[in-house]
Amino acid sequence: MRDGLCSSVPSEVPWWLIASMSLLLTLCLTLAVQAPARLPGIAVERRLAARLDLSVGDTVRLGPAPDSLRVLATVAAVYEPRPDPAEVPLESRRIRMHLPDLAALLGVPDRVDRFGVALRPGVSPDSAVAVLDRTALGYQAYSSREIASGSSQTFRVVSRFHRAIAVISIVASAIFLLCIMLLKVEERRMDAAVMRFIGVRRRTIFGALVLEAALVAMAGSAAGTLLAVAAGAATNAYYRRFFDTTLTFSVITPGIVTFAVLLSLALGVLAGAVAAARLVRTRPMVLWGRG
Amino acid sequence: MRSLGLGVRSLIRRRLRTALSILGIAVAAALLLDMVLLSGGIEKSFAELVLARGFQIRVTPKGTLPFDTEATIPGAAGVLAGIRADPDVETAGAVLGTPLFGRIPDSLVTLFGYGIEPEAQGVYEVTAGRDLGPADSAGVLLSPAAARLLDARIGDTVTLVGRLDPQALASRPGRRLVARGLVRWVYDARGQASVGTILPVMQRLAGQRGDDRVSVFVVKATSDSGVAGVAARLRERLPRLEVNSVADLVVHFRKRLVYFRQLSYILGSMSLVVTVLLVSTILTIAVGERLGEIATVRAIGVSRATVVKQVLAEGSALTLVGAALGMVLGLVTARYLDAILTSFPGLPAAFSFFVPRTGALLTAAAVLLATGAVAGAYPAWLAARAPVAATLRSEAT
Numbered sequence: 001m002r003d004g005l006c007s008s009v010p011s012e013v014p015w016w017l018i019a020s021m022s023l024l025l026t027l028c029l030t031l032a033v034q035a036p037a038r039l040p041g042i043a044v045e046r047r048l049a050a051r052l053d054l055s056v057g058d059t060v061r062l063g064p065a066p067d068s069l070r071v072l073a074t075v076a077a078v079y080e081p082r083p084d085p086a087e088v089p090l091e092s093r094r095i096r097m098h099l100p101d102l103a104a105l106l107g108v109p110d111r112v113d114r115f116g117v118a119l120r121p122g123v124s125p126d127s128a129v130a131v132l133d134r135t136a137l138g139y140q141a142y143s144s145r146e147i148a149s150g151s152s153q154t155f156r157v158v159s160r161f162h163r164a165i166a167v168i169s170i171v172a173s174a175i176f177l178l179c180i181m182l183l184k185v186e187e188r189r190m191d192a193a194v195m196r197f198i199g200v201r202r203r204t205i206f207g208a209l210v211l212e213a214a215l216v217a218m219a220g221s222a223a224g225t226l227l228a229v230a231a232g233a234a235t236n237a238y239y240r241r242f243f244d245t246t247l248t249f250s251v252i253t254p255g256i257v258t259f260a261v262l263l264s265l266a267l268g269v270l271a272g273a274v275a276a277a278r279l280v281r282t283r284p285m286v287l288w289g290r291g
Numbered sequence: 292m293r294s295l296g297l298g299v300r301s302l303i304r305r306r307l308r309t310a311l312s313i314l315g316i317a318v319a320a321a322l323l324l325d326m327v328l329l330s331g332g333i334e335k336s337f338a339e340l341v342l343a344r345g346f347q348i349r350v351t352p353k354g355t356l357p358f359d360t361e362a363t364i365p366g367a368a369g370v371l372a373g374i375r376a377d378p379d380v381e382t383a384g385a386v387l388g389t390p391l392f393g394r395i396p397d398s399l400v401t402l403f404g405y406g407i408e409p410e411a412q413g414v415y416e417v418t419a420g421r422d423l424g425p426a427d428s429a430g431v432l433l434s435p436a437a438a439r440l441l442d443a444r445i446g447d448t449v450t451l452v453g454r455l456d457p458q459a460l461a462s463r464p465g466r467r468l469v470a471r472g473l474v475r476w477v478y479d480a481r482g483q484a485s486v487g488t489i490l491p492v493m494q495r496l497a498g499q500r501g502d503d504r505v506s507v508f509v510v511k512a513t514s515d516s517g518v519a520g521v522a523a524r525l526r527e528r529l530p531r532l533e534v535n536s537v538a539d540l541v542v543h544f545r546k547r548l549v550y551f552r553q554l555s556y557i558l559g560s561m562s563l564v565v566t567v568l569l570v571s572t573i574l575t576i577a578v579g580e581r582l583g584e585i586a587t588v589r590a591i592g593v594s595r596a597t598v599v600k601q602v603l604a605e606g607s608a609l610t611l612v613g614a615a616l617g618m619v620l621g622l623v624t625a626r627y628l629d630a631i632l633t634s635f636p637g638l639p640a641a642f643s644f645f646v647p648r649t650g651a652l653l654t655a656a657a658v659l660l661a662t663g664a665v666a667g668a669y670p671a672w673l674a675a676r677a678p679v680a681a682t683l684r685s686e687a688t
Contacts, residue, residue: 065352065353065362065531089546089547089548089549089550090547091546150636153636154635154636157631157632157634157635157636160631160634161628161631161632164624164627164628164631165322165558165628168318168321168322168325168624169322169558169561171318172315172318172319172322172562172565173565175311175314175315175318176315176565176568176569178311179308179311179312179315179569179572179573180572182307182308182311183308183572183573183576186308186576187576242549
């Protein structure tokens, strides 16, 4: 090779130029051998980065098992994952890397967990799923709707549980409300007796007591709504901090407020009407305590 | 007792009010009981589940919990020999969990496969037929759901397929096995179709035989008191594996279900607040209505202490009856709520959220009675400080 190279050099080229070129080439080759190969870049989830005290530019060692951490990688980004309620209580943290890098790391080239398929406009997802499922063994196709339905199963169970607890709470509060309204109206025995003595009609007394009950229920509902808003805010603040997430845990919708207010009003008016009806049927002297 | 009798009579005088109060207290008591059952039941049920077959320690791949991921441990035989060498280990076994398929006439069905060592296993109980022998490479155990799916009975032959090859558009050759028995897999979800073979057979089906891989080792210590010591020694000896005793697993599990524990504390506290408000409101109004009566009995020489005792007895009687009713109601609602929560996908069928325990019932009852007494304190104080002369004068006019 040396003879060949020498023989190919024109005789008129000065020796110092040849020497310089050789030196440069040797230097380049040496640098090329010594320079580190480009490290794969990874994106690290914020909470993991915080836990491991990692920042962009840091180098980490990765491997498919604790005893085989052989691959070096650079932290190219720190990302905030989209909040997922299913993963809130889990302590697992994630990194993202390019598919070829991950495949090389795991030693399973050209192997993936899943494919995402975007259909042309107008193609039915269900028929596409059926076609794909018929095409080959070894994988199962799902439409986005099926995946959403399957992954939301846990939350449906939690929702059913919350609803059941809510029903028990509503029954307890309804009885409490009935009790209070009954006592509230009972407190007006003397007033009712006086009104009956001075000729006020039973219907008027009944109406006044029911109106009073409705006003009390309304005031209670307003206070309850404010309390619920405060409790919801406290719940969100606590659990967001507790789970280090941006998820919303308590949502108070206008529908919920309307339902609660209407239920309180209905129960309050019902309880007030029952108690008022008993009161106006009682003789005034009995109400006065002399009957 | 005399105070209690007077209190009860006073409550009977106002039947509707008393009935509503008792009902309110009963619902609040039911909610409290449910929350007490929920707060402790989850952990108790989980601990019972993990200890179902008496194995107190689990050894899994580093950073994982049993069957939490598909990670596996290579060189199972060597690791197992090391574990069994510990003098305080009574027995230890390896389990491989893997998805696989069963062949039915015109298709394949998805199953979950357990590779087990029948002589040291902590994951199933035989319910019909017989167990596998340690070297029974031709036998298979089926869960009732798997038997239904494969349309197989004890003695029938089933074909299991480990992997499918999408590129070849075909499954790999299956393995024909004879159903030896029906079993209840301890960690299976309700209706899960699972099958089990001896470990080498399942490793071959899953393509894990080469490295002798398993998912978890189950370890039984000679005594419960030695568990911590065995776990510590195994951690030291197997630094690249995760060693958890039942107590450690309960701690991990508690972290995952922290939401339900906190919810139980919040709702339990709310039910106590409702009880206090209800009882104290009822008694305060009752005392207010009976101020004249109270002043009269004070005027004829009845002591303040007796009046206070009567009001407290009234509160206790209300709470006692409401609590008794609430306990029954609570047990009924607990079953209903448990049925909802145990329908979580993937949750072991043997798991319960609401576990009735004598301790929990006694705790709820004691807390309620104390609450009734506290709720009666304010009205009792009002009754005790009622001005006798002024009240009598006002009653007279």
